[in-house]
Amino acid sequence: MSDKPDLKAFLPADLAKNLSEPKSHAELMKHKRLTDNAFPHVRMRRLRQNAAIRDMVRENNLSPDDFIYPLFIEENTSERSEIKSLPGIYRETEKSMGAVVKEAAREGVRGVMVFGVSHHKDHTGSDSMDPNGLLARMIDRAKQASPETAVIADLCFCEYTDHGHCGPINERGDVDNDKTIENIAMQAEVAAEAGADIVAPSGMMDGQVSVIRHALDVTGFTHIPVMAYAAKFASNFYGPFRDAAGCSLGHVENVPKHRKTYQMDPANGREAIRDALMDEAEGADILMVKPGMAYLDILKELRQKTDLPLAAYQVSGEYAMMKFAAQAGALNFQDVMLESLMAFKRAGADMVLSYSAIEAARWIKNA
Ligand SMILES: [Zn+2]
Numbered sequence: 001m002s003d004k005p006d007l008k009a010f011l012p013a014d015l016a017k018n019l020s021e022p023k024s025h026a027e028l029m030k031h032k033r034l035t036d037n038a039f040p041h042v043r044m045r046r047l048r049q050n051a052a053i054r055d056m057v058r059e060n061n062l063s064p065d066d067f068i069y070p071l072f073i074e075e076n077t078s079e080r081s082e083i084k085s086l087p088g089i090y091r092e093t094e095k096s097m098g099a100v101v102k103e104a105a106r107e108g109v110r111g112v113m114v115f116g117v118s119h120h121k122d123h124t125g126s127d128s129m130d131p132n133g134l135l136a137r138m139i140d141r142a143k144q145a146s147p148e149t150a151v152i153a154d155l156c157f158c159e160y161t162d163h164g165h166c167g168p169i170n171e172r173g174d175v176d177n178d179k180t181i182e183n184i185a186m187q188a189e190v191a192a193e194a195g196a197d198i199v200a201p202s203g204m205m206d207g208q209v210s211v212i213r214h215a216l217d218v219t220g221f222t223h224i225p226v227m228a229y230a231a232k233f234a235s236n237f238y239g240p241f242r243d244a245a246g247c248s249l250g251h252v253e254n255v256p257k258h259r260k261t262y263q264m265d266p267a268n269g270r271e272a273i274r275d276a277l278m279d280e281a282e283g284a285d286i287l288m289v290k291p292g293m294a295y296l297d298i299l300k301e302l303r304q305k306t307d308l309p310l311a312a313y314q315v316s317g318e319y320a321m322m323k324f325a326a327q328a329g330a331l332n333f334q335d336v337m338l339e340s341l342m343a344f345k346r347a348g349a350d351m352v353l354s355y356s357a358i359e360a361a362r363w364i365k366n367a
Contacts, residue, residue, distance in 0.1 A: 060345040062338065064108030064361035068152065068311070068353040072244050073097045073138045074117035085240035086316055087323050089355050091117055094137060098145035100358075107361040111150040113200065113353060114138040117246050118160045124168045125160030129186045134160075136194035143195040152227060153191035155184055155201040155212070158247040163255045166203035166262060173254055174261050180205045185215035192221040200288070202229040204262040204275075213283035225285035227311060230276035231298050234263035237291045237317030244316065272298045273305055280306055286351075291315040293340060296347040303348025312349040314340065319355040334363055 047057050072083070074091040083089050092100055101112055116134040120127040127133040135153065142151045157180065158166045167180025180203060188199050199216070201208045209228050216224050242248040250257040264272055272295075276287050287306060289299045290313035299312055322340070326333035337356045344352045354360065 060342060062341055062345060062360070062364055064364060065110055066341075066345065066349075066351050067109045067357035067361055068111040068113055068150075068351055069100075069104045069109050069357035070113045070115060070353055070355060071097060071100060071142075072115050072117055073134070074119075075134045075137075076119045083240065083244045085243050085320055086355060087320075087327070088359075089244070089319075091244065094141060097138065098141055101142045101145040101149060104358050104361075105146040105149045107358050108365065109149075109357050109361050111152055111198070111351070112142055113152040113154055114142055115154055115245050116159050117244075121160055121162040123162060124183060125157030128157060128160040129183060129190055131190050131193060133190070135187070136190050139191055139194040139196045150197040151195065152198040152200050153188075153194075153196035155187050155191060155199050155208075156203045157183065157187075158203075159245050161247075163252040164247045164249045165255065166259065167205065169255055173256065175203075175205075177205050177207070177262075181208050181211045184208050185211045188212040188215050189219050189221070192216055192219070192224050196224065198225050198227050198286070200227040200229060202232060202290075204229065204232050204259075204264070207282070209279045209282035209284045226283060227286040227288060228276075228279040228282075228284035229290055229313075230279040230284065230287040231272035231295070231302070232263050232288075232290045233266045233272075233295060234258065234260045235266060235291050235294070235315070235317075237294065237315045240316035240320045266294075269298060269301065273301055276302055277305060280308055284308065286311055288313055288353075289349075291318060292344055292352070293318050296343060299344070299347040299349060309350040310348055311351045311353060312344040312347070314344070314352060314354040314356075316355065334359075338363060 047053055072091045073094060075094060077093050080090045080092050080096045083091060104112055116138055118127055118134055128135040139151055139153055156166050158164055163169060165175050167175040167183065170176040184201060184203065191199050199212060201212055209226055212226055216222065264275065279287060286309045287302060288311040289295050289302065292312045292314040299310060303310060322331065322333055322336050325331045337360060341352055341354060341360055
Protein backbone atom coordinates (compact mmCIF):
# COMPACT_ATOMS: atom_id res chain seq x y z
CA MET A 1 0.00 0.00 0.00
CA SER A 2 1.48 3.36 -1.07
CA ASP A 3 1.56 6.38 1.23
CA LYS A 4 0.95 8.69 -1.71
CA PRO A 5 -2.56 10.11 -2.10
CA ASP A 6 -4.40 8.81 -5.13
CA LEU A 7 -4.21 11.72 -7.59
CA LYS A 8 -6.69 10.10 -9.87
CA ALA A 9 -9.44 10.66 -7.35
CA PHE A 10 -9.01 14.43 -7.71
CA LEU A 11 -8.69 14.62 -11.52
CA PRO A 12 -11.32 14.68 -14.27
CA ALA A 13 -11.77 11.25 -15.82
CA ASP A 14 -9.99 11.97 -19.13
CA LEU A 15 -6.86 13.32 -17.40
CA ALA A 16 -6.87 10.56 -14.78
CA LYS A 17 -6.77 8.05 -17.61
CA ASN A 18 -3.54 9.63 -18.93
CA LEU A 19 -1.76 9.01 -15.67
CA SER A 20 -2.02 5.29 -15.87
CA GLU A 21 -1.85 4.39 -19.54
CA PRO A 22 1.41 4.77 -21.50
CA LYS A 23 0.81 6.88 -24.59
CA SER A 24 2.58 7.46 -27.85
CA HIS A 25 4.79 10.57 -28.04
CA ALA A 26 2.25 12.29 -30.30
CA GLU A 27 -0.56 11.51 -27.91
CA LEU A 28 1.37 12.89 -24.93
CA MET A 29 2.18 16.08 -26.80
CA LYS A 30 -1.50 16.78 -27.32
CA HIS A 31 -1.92 17.20 -23.60
CA LYS A 32 1.28 19.05 -22.80
CA ARG A 33 0.07 22.50 -23.68
CA LEU A 34 3.58 23.72 -24.22
CA THR A 35 4.10 27.30 -25.09
CA ASP A 36 5.91 27.67 -28.39
CA ASN A 37 9.37 28.25 -26.93
CA ALA A 38 9.50 26.15 -23.83
CA PHE A 39 11.36 23.23 -22.37
CA PRO A 40 11.52 20.34 -23.08
CA HIS A 41 11.09 20.83 -26.83
CA VAL A 42 13.38 23.80 -26.81
CA ARG A 43 16.72 23.13 -25.18
CA MET A 44 19.29 25.93 -25.34
CA ARG A 45 22.13 23.55 -24.59
CA ARG A 46 21.70 21.79 -27.96
CA LEU A 47 23.63 24.63 -29.61
CA ARG A 48 26.34 24.62 -26.96
CA GLN A 49 27.32 20.99 -27.03
CA ASN A 50 30.52 21.12 -29.02
CA ALA A 51 33.05 23.63 -30.28
CA ALA A 52 32.03 23.34 -33.92
CA ILE A 53 28.41 24.19 -33.21
CA ARG A 54 29.39 26.94 -30.78
CA ASP A 55 31.65 28.46 -33.44
CA MET A 56 28.83 28.36 -35.99
CA VAL A 57 26.29 30.12 -33.83
CA ARG A 58 28.67 32.73 -32.38
CA GLU A 59 27.10 36.16 -32.89
CA ASN A 60 30.20 38.35 -32.56
CA ASN A 61 33.86 37.95 -33.30
CA LEU A 62 36.97 39.87 -32.38
CA SER A 63 39.44 40.81 -35.06
CA PRO A 64 42.60 42.93 -35.00
CA ASP A 65 40.67 45.16 -37.44
CA ASP A 66 38.49 46.22 -34.53
CA PHE A 67 41.32 47.67 -32.46
CA ILE A 68 42.90 51.08 -32.03
CA TYR A 69 46.01 51.41 -29.89
CA PRO A 70 46.42 54.57 -27.78
CA LEU A 71 50.02 55.67 -27.53
CA PHE A 72 51.76 58.10 -25.13
CA ILE A 73 54.71 60.07 -26.46
CA GLU A 74 56.87 62.24 -24.26
CA GLU A 75 59.03 64.94 -25.79
CA ASN A 76 62.60 65.75 -24.78
CA THR A 77 63.38 62.36 -23.30
CA SER A 78 65.92 59.83 -24.40
CA GLU A 79 64.40 56.70 -22.89
CA ARG A 80 60.95 55.20 -22.89
CA SER A 81 59.62 54.66 -19.37
CA GLU A 82 57.03 52.26 -18.05
CA ILE A 83 53.94 53.87 -16.53
CA LYS A 84 53.65 52.57 -12.96
CA SER A 85 49.86 52.59 -12.89
CA LEU A 86 49.67 50.87 -16.30
CA PRO A 87 52.07 47.91 -16.17
CA GLY A 88 53.26 47.02 -19.66
CA ILE A 89 52.45 50.46 -21.10
CA TYR A 90 55.18 53.00 -21.76
CA ARG A 91 55.66 56.65 -22.33
CA GLU A 92 57.47 56.39 -25.63
CA THR A 93 60.04 58.87 -26.84
CA GLU A 94 59.66 60.56 -30.19
CA LYS A 95 62.28 58.12 -31.42
CA SER A 96 60.91 54.91 -29.87
CA MET A 97 57.29 55.51 -30.90
CA GLY A 98 57.93 54.47 -34.51
CA ALA A 99 58.79 50.91 -33.48
CA VAL A 100 55.53 50.62 -31.50
CA VAL A 101 53.43 51.93 -34.40
CA LYS A 102 55.16 49.39 -36.64
CA GLU A 103 54.56 46.60 -34.15
CA ALA A 104 50.85 47.47 -34.00
CA ALA A 105 50.68 47.35 -37.79
CA ARG A 106 52.51 44.01 -37.87
CA GLU A 107 49.93 42.50 -35.53
CA GLY A 108 47.10 43.78 -37.71
CA VAL A 109 45.95 46.74 -35.59
CA ARG A 110 44.59 49.28 -38.09
CA GLY A 111 44.67 52.46 -36.05
CA VAL A 112 46.72 54.26 -33.42
CA MET A 113 45.77 57.29 -31.38
CA VAL A 114 48.56 59.58 -30.24
CA PHE A 115 48.68 61.43 -26.90
CA GLY A 116 51.45 63.87 -26.10
CA VAL A 117 53.31 64.34 -22.85
CA SER A 118 54.31 67.95 -23.27
CA HIS A 119 57.23 69.85 -21.81
CA HIS A 120 55.90 73.10 -23.31
CA LYS A 121 52.73 73.80 -21.38
CA ASP A 122 51.00 77.16 -21.14
CA HIS A 123 47.57 78.65 -20.40
CA THR A 124 46.00 77.80 -23.78
CA GLY A 125 48.00 74.74 -24.78
CA SER A 126 49.51 76.63 -27.70
CA ASP A 127 52.13 73.99 -28.48
CA SER A 128 49.36 71.78 -29.87
CA MET A 129 48.42 74.51 -32.37
CA ASP A 130 51.99 74.89 -33.57
CA PRO A 131 52.78 73.11 -36.87
CA ASN A 132 56.15 72.20 -35.35
CA GLY A 133 54.74 71.28 -31.93
CA LEU A 134 54.54 67.86 -30.32
CA LEU A 135 51.08 66.99 -31.70
CA ALA A 136 52.18 67.62 -35.28
CA ARG A 137 55.48 65.79 -34.81
CA MET A 138 53.84 62.69 -33.28
CA ILE A 139 51.39 62.42 -36.15
CA ASP A 140 54.13 62.85 -38.71
CA ARG A 141 56.34 60.20 -37.07
CA ALA A 142 53.49 57.72 -36.74
CA LYS A 143 52.59 58.22 -40.39
CA GLN A 144 56.20 57.80 -41.46
CA ALA A 145 56.63 54.66 -39.40
CA SER A 146 53.58 52.99 -40.92
CA PRO A 147 51.88 54.86 -43.78
CA GLU A 148 49.09 52.27 -44.00
CA THR A 149 48.09 52.72 -40.33
CA ALA A 150 45.22 55.13 -39.61
CA VAL A 151 46.72 57.77 -37.37
CA ILE A 152 44.06 59.31 -35.17
CA ALA A 153 44.76 62.66 -33.55
CA ASP A 154 43.17 63.17 -30.17
CA LEU A 155 42.17 66.83 -30.25
CA CYS A 156 42.22 68.38 -26.81
CA PHE A 157 44.33 70.77 -24.78
CA CYS A 158 44.62 69.12 -21.37
CA GLU A 159 47.96 67.51 -22.27
CA TYR A 160 49.32 70.94 -23.24
CA THR A 161 47.86 73.37 -20.67
CA ASP A 162 49.75 74.27 -17.50
CA HIS A 163 46.54 74.00 -15.41
CA GLY A 164 45.54 70.63 -16.94
CA HIS A 165 42.08 71.63 -18.16
CA CYS A 166 40.79 71.01 -21.67
CA GLY A 167 40.85 74.67 -22.73
CA PRO A 168 41.70 78.17 -21.48
CA ILE A 169 40.09 79.29 -18.21
CA ASN A 170 37.78 82.30 -18.24
CA GLU A 171 37.23 84.93 -15.53
CA ARG A 172 34.62 82.71 -13.86
CA GLY A 173 37.28 80.06 -13.35
CA ASP A 174 35.66 77.72 -15.86
CA VAL A 175 36.89 76.40 -19.19
CA ASP A 176 35.93 78.93 -21.87
CA ASN A 177 33.82 76.98 -24.35
CA ASP A 178 33.91 79.29 -27.34
CA LYS A 179 37.57 80.21 -27.02
CA THR A 180 38.38 76.50 -26.78
CA ILE A 181 36.50 75.62 -29.95
CA GLU A 182 38.16 78.51 -31.77
CA ASN A 183 41.49 76.97 -30.77
CA ILE A 184 40.41 73.44 -31.55
CA ALA A 185 39.69 74.47 -35.13
CA MET A 186 43.35 75.48 -35.42
CA GLN A 187 44.47 72.29 -33.71
CA ALA A 188 42.43 70.23 -36.19
CA GLU A 189 44.06 71.97 -39.11
CA VAL A 190 47.54 71.43 -37.67
CA ALA A 191 46.74 67.73 -37.15
CA ALA A 192 45.41 67.35 -40.69
CA GLU A 193 48.42 69.18 -42.17
CA ALA A 194 50.70 66.83 -40.24
CA GLY A 195 49.03 63.83 -41.85
CA ALA A 196 46.33 62.67 -39.42
CA ASP A 197 43.86 60.29 -41.05
CA ILE A 198 41.12 60.98 -38.49
CA VAL A 199 40.68 63.72 -35.90
CA ALA A 200 39.05 62.95 -32.58
CA PRO A 201 37.92 65.90 -30.44
CA SER A 202 37.72 64.81 -26.82
CA GLY A 203 37.11 68.00 -24.83
CA MET A 204 33.29 67.78 -24.66
CA MET A 205 32.99 71.45 -25.66
CA ASP A 206 29.70 72.44 -27.24
CA GLY A 207 30.05 72.97 -30.97
CA GLN A 208 33.49 71.38 -31.26
CA VAL A 209 32.48 68.97 -34.01
CA SER A 210 30.85 71.64 -36.13
CA VAL A 211 33.81 74.06 -35.93
CA ILE A 212 36.26 71.27 -36.75
CA ARG A 213 34.19 70.11 -39.71
CA HIS A 214 34.02 73.67 -40.98
CA ALA A 215 37.73 74.34 -40.42
CA LEU A 216 38.73 71.16 -42.22
CA ASP A 217 36.35 71.79 -45.10
CA VAL A 218 37.59 75.30 -45.81
CA THR A 219 41.25 74.30 -45.64
CA GLY A 220 41.14 71.46 -48.13
CA PHE A 221 40.60 68.58 -45.69
CA THR A 222 37.04 67.64 -46.63
CA HIS A 223 38.15 63.99 -46.70
CA ILE A 224 39.27 63.80 -43.05
CA PRO A 225 36.65 62.13 -40.82
CA VAL A 226 35.78 63.33 -37.33
CA MET A 227 35.61 60.69 -34.62
CA ALA A 228 33.71 62.49 -31.88
CA TYR A 229 34.16 61.63 -28.23
CA ALA A 230 30.40 61.92 -28.20
CA ALA A 231 29.54 60.67 -24.73
CA LYS A 232 32.54 61.18 -22.49
CA PHE A 233 31.86 60.96 -18.80
CA ALA A 234 33.60 62.70 -15.90
CA SER A 235 34.88 59.32 -14.80
CA ASN A 236 37.15 58.13 -12.03
CA PHE A 237 38.40 55.37 -14.31
CA TYR A 238 40.75 57.83 -16.06
CA GLY A 239 43.20 57.93 -13.14
CA PRO A 240 46.17 56.10 -14.65
CA PHE A 241 45.82 58.04 -17.95
CA ARG A 242 46.31 61.31 -16.10
CA ASP A 243 49.57 59.93 -14.70
CA ALA A 244 50.56 58.77 -18.14
CA ALA A 245 49.75 61.97 -19.98
CA GLY A 246 50.69 64.27 -17.12
CA CYS A 247 47.40 66.17 -17.14
CA SER A 248 46.11 65.75 -13.60
CA LEU A 249 44.24 68.64 -12.00
CA GLY A 250 44.55 70.30 -8.64
CA HIS A 251 48.05 71.76 -8.75
CA VAL A 252 46.92 75.28 -9.75
CA GLU A 253 45.08 77.66 -7.39
CA ASN A 254 41.56 78.87 -8.21
CA VAL A 255 41.00 76.33 -10.95
CA PRO A 256 38.43 73.54 -10.54
CA LYS A 257 39.85 70.18 -9.50
CA HIS A 258 37.36 68.34 -11.68
CA ARG A 259 36.00 68.39 -15.24
CA LYS A 260 32.32 68.20 -14.36
CA THR A 261 31.39 71.41 -16.19
CA TYR A 262 32.22 69.80 -19.53
CA GLN A 263 32.45 66.02 -19.16
CA MET A 264 29.20 64.21 -18.45
CA ASP A 265 27.62 63.18 -15.17
CA PRO A 266 27.93 59.36 -14.85
CA ALA A 267 24.30 59.33 -13.68
CA ASN A 268 22.93 60.52 -17.01
CA GLY A 269 21.96 58.18 -19.83
CA ARG A 270 19.41 60.24 -21.76
CA GLU A 271 21.73 63.22 -21.80
CA ALA A 272 24.51 61.05 -23.24
CA ILE A 273 22.34 59.99 -26.15
CA ARG A 274 21.24 63.57 -26.75
CA ASP A 275 24.84 64.82 -26.72
CA ALA A 276 25.98 62.06 -29.05
CA LEU A 277 23.19 62.64 -31.55
CA MET A 278 24.04 66.34 -31.52
CA ASP A 279 27.58 65.42 -32.58
CA GLU A 280 26.08 63.42 -35.43
CA ALA A 281 24.01 66.44 -36.47
CA GLU A 282 27.17 68.60 -36.37
CA GLY A 283 28.85 66.28 -38.86
CA ALA A 284 30.64 63.60 -36.85
CA ASP A 285 31.52 60.49 -38.87
CA ILE A 286 32.15 58.15 -35.92
CA LEU A 287 30.76 58.41 -32.38
CA MET A 288 32.69 57.25 -29.34
CA VAL A 289 31.58 56.31 -25.84
CA LYS A 290 34.18 56.69 -23.05
CA PRO A 291 34.81 54.94 -20.64
CA GLY A 292 33.82 51.50 -21.84
CA MET A 293 32.84 48.77 -19.41
CA ALA A 294 30.80 50.87 -16.99
CA TYR A 295 28.93 52.53 -19.89
CA LEU A 296 27.89 49.60 -22.09
CA ASP A 297 24.25 50.64 -21.71
CA ILE A 298 25.03 53.95 -23.42
CA LEU A 299 26.80 52.14 -26.25
CA LYS A 300 23.93 49.71 -26.69
CA GLU A 301 21.32 52.43 -26.75
CA LEU A 302 23.34 54.59 -29.11
CA ARG A 303 23.66 51.60 -31.44
CA GLN A 304 19.90 51.59 -31.72
CA LYS A 305 19.63 55.33 -32.31
CA THR A 306 22.27 55.97 -34.96
CA ASP A 307 23.66 54.29 -38.05
CA LEU A 308 27.10 55.86 -37.63
CA PRO A 309 30.03 53.57 -36.77
CA LEU A 310 30.61 53.45 -33.01
CA ALA A 311 33.80 53.29 -31.00
CA ALA A 312 34.27 52.35 -27.37
CA TYR A 313 37.26 53.49 -25.33
CA GLN A 314 38.39 50.96 -22.75
CA VAL A 315 40.17 53.41 -20.50
CA SER A 316 43.30 53.20 -18.39
CA GLY A 317 41.48 52.35 -15.14
CA GLU A 318 39.76 49.40 -16.81
CA TYR A 319 43.08 48.06 -18.09
CA ALA A 320 44.72 48.66 -14.69
CA MET A 321 41.96 46.83 -12.79
CA MET A 322 42.39 43.71 -14.88
CA LYS A 323 46.19 43.95 -14.89
CA PHE A 324 46.55 44.33 -11.13
CA ALA A 325 43.92 41.68 -10.42
CA ALA A 326 45.87 39.31 -12.64
CA GLN A 327 49.15 40.20 -10.94
CA ALA A 328 47.50 39.34 -7.62
CA GLY A 329 46.53 35.96 -9.04
CA ALA A 330 42.80 36.65 -9.00
CA LEU A 331 42.17 36.59 -12.77
CA ASN A 332 43.77 35.46 -16.00
CA PHE A 333 44.59 38.71 -17.79
CA GLN A 334 44.31 37.41 -21.35
CA ASP A 335 40.99 35.71 -20.72
CA VAL A 336 39.29 38.63 -18.99
CA MET A 337 40.70 41.17 -21.43
CA LEU A 338 39.37 39.25 -24.46
CA GLU A 339 36.02 38.79 -22.73
CA SER A 340 35.78 42.50 -22.02
CA LEU A 341 36.71 43.40 -25.60
CA MET A 342 34.00 41.04 -26.86
CA ALA A 343 31.50 42.81 -24.61
CA PHE A 344 32.07 46.02 -26.58
CA LYS A 345 31.36 44.25 -29.85
CA ARG A 346 28.21 42.67 -28.43
CA ALA A 347 26.99 46.06 -27.19
CA GLY A 348 27.41 47.50 -30.69
CA ALA A 349 30.93 48.89 -31.04
CA ASP A 350 32.56 48.69 -34.46
CA MET A 351 35.96 49.55 -33.00
CA VAL A 352 37.58 49.51 -29.60
CA LEU A 353 40.41 51.62 -28.24
CA SER A 354 42.38 49.55 -25.77
CA TYR A 355 45.81 49.56 -24.15
CA SER A 356 45.77 45.82 -24.87
CA ALA A 357 45.11 46.29 -28.60
CA ILE A 358 48.48 44.99 -29.76
CA GLU A 359 48.63 41.96 -27.48
CA ALA A 360 44.95 41.18 -28.07
CA ALA A 361 45.54 41.20 -31.82
CA ARG A 362 48.41 38.77 -31.25
CA TRP A 363 46.33 36.48 -29.03
CA ILE A 364 43.55 36.37 -31.61
CA LYS A 365 45.96 35.57 -34.44
CA ASN A 366 47.59 32.79 -32.43
CA ALA A 367 44.35 31.34 -31.06
ZN1 LIG B 1 41.13 67.09 -22.48
